[in-house]
Amino acid sequence: QVHLVQSGAEVKRPGASVKISCKASGYIFTSYYMYWVRLARGQGLEWMGRVNPSGAARSYAEKFQGRITLTRDPSTKTDYMELTNLRSEDTAIYYCARGSSGSTNNWFDPWGQGTLVTVSS
Amino acid sequence: QSVLTQPPSVSGAPGQRVTISCTGSTSNIGAGIDVHWYQHLPGTAPKLLIYGNDNRPSGVPDRFSGSKSGTSASLAITGLQTEDEANYYCQSYDDNLSTWVFGGGTKLTVL
Numbered sequence: 122q123v124h125l126v127q128s129g130a131e132v133k134r135p136g137a138s139v140k141i142s143c144k145a146s147g148y149i150f151t152s153y154y155m156y157w158v159r160l161a162r163g164q165g166l167e168w169m170g171r172v173n174p175s176g177a178a179r180s181y182a183e184k185f186q187g188r189i190t191l192t193r194d195p196s197t198k199t200d201y202m203e204l205t206n207l208r209s210e211d212t213a214i215y216y217c218a219r220g221s222s223g224s225t226n227n228w229f230d231p232w233g234q235g236t237l238v239t240v241s242s
Numbered sequence: 243q244s245v246l247t248q249p250p251s252v253s254g255a256p257g258q259r260v261t262i263s264c265t266g267s268t269s270n271i272g273a274g275i276d277v278h279w280y281q282h283l284p285g286t287a288p289k290l291l292i293y294g295n296d297n298r299p300s301g302v303p304d305r306f307s308g309s310k311s312g313t314s315a316s317l318a319i320t321g322l323q324t325e326d327e328a329n330y331y332c333q334s335y336d337d338n339l340s341t342w343v344f345g346g347g348t349k350l351t352v353l
Contacts, residue, residue, distance in 0.1 A: 125287075156342070165244045165346035166280075166288075166331055182341050216288070225335040227342070228278040230290035230299065 123147040125217055125233035132239045138205040141236045143217030150198040151175060154220035156229055157191065157202045161213035169215075172200065173223065207240045214238075245270065246332050248345035254322045255353045262348045264315040264332035270343060272313035275335045279308055279317045282329045282347075291330070292317060319350070327352050 128142040143155065157169040169189060170181040176193040190203045200217055215236045218229035247265040254260040264277060271277055279292040290299055292308035295315065307318045315334075319326055332345040 158344075166333070166344040168342040168344070183339075218288075221293070225337070226276040226294070227335070228276070228290060228293040228333065229280075229288075230293070232287040232289075234287050235285075 123219070123231055125219065125231055127215075127217060127233040127236045130237040130239070132241065133207050135208055135240055135242055137207050137240075138203060139207060139238050140201055140203040141215055141217075141238070143200040143202070143233050145198045145200070145219070148219075150193075151195050154223050154227070155191075155193065155200045156218045156220050156227075157189075157215065158218055158229070158232075159213040159215045160235075161210070164213075169202070171220065204238075207238075209240050212238065212240045244346040245336055245339065245343040246334060246345035248330075248332060248348045250346070251349045251351065253351040253353055256322050256324065258322050259318065259320045260322060260350065261319075262317045262330050262332075262350070264317070264345050266313050266315075266334060266336075266343075268313060269338040270313075270334045270336040271310065271315055273337050275337070277308070277310050277315035278333045279306075280331045280333065282331060284329070288331070322352050324352050326350060 124146045126144045131139050156171040172179045172191040179191045188205050193200045217233040220227045276294045280288040281291045282288040295310040296308045305320045329347045331347050336343045
């Protein structure tokens with residue numbers, strides 16, 4: 122069974138960084154893209170970035186360029202999302218989601234359970 | 243402001259049919275790019291409901307169906323059940339923005 126398990130909730134000060142993990146199981150890790158999406162209170166889902174199956178290529182939403190880094194460790198089948206220079210507007214639930222492909226017609230399935238990041242002074 | 247527009251809320255009585263619209267533009271849905279739908283219960287992982295405009299993953303009841311026409315798409319739910327109460331999101335890709343985009347979400351209330 123395909124499964125994504127994310128790391129636990131985080132509380133951070135403004136200006137700090139957060140690194141969230143997403144451990145995959147039940148499929149060939151290096152055959153699929155991983156995408157990251159967040160859901161802020163009162164907002165809709167927002168795509169943040171993706172990493173390709175080998176981990177050699179990443180693309181990021183323009184909004185997060187310069188603050189986000191996606192990495193993956195095939196040996197542990199784990200993806201990571203690091204977001205730096207956190208501000209209160211980054212308070213949100215962050216999800217990893219496996220992509221069906223790398224094409225623009227790609228859908229996300231499954232999703233991780235989500236990681237709540239709270240940014241507060 | 244989401245790139246794809248959904249009604250904030252819809253409601254219906256058990257057994258009824260409801261539809262949720264997802265309106266885009268010529269740079270996403272209207273460009274022939276597929277639309278996908280997710281069901282999200284707060285505190286849980288979003289669940290894929292419809293992929294490729296009108297395809298149901300295994301395990302999704304046939305009460306759920308999707309369609310697409312022009313720059314819009316729709317999710318229909320027939321035979322409403324209380325467990326259908328959730329937030330529903332549409333998703334596509336925008337050629338101009340070069341990003342995957344979502345609707346703002348629609349909260350379904352089963353009266």
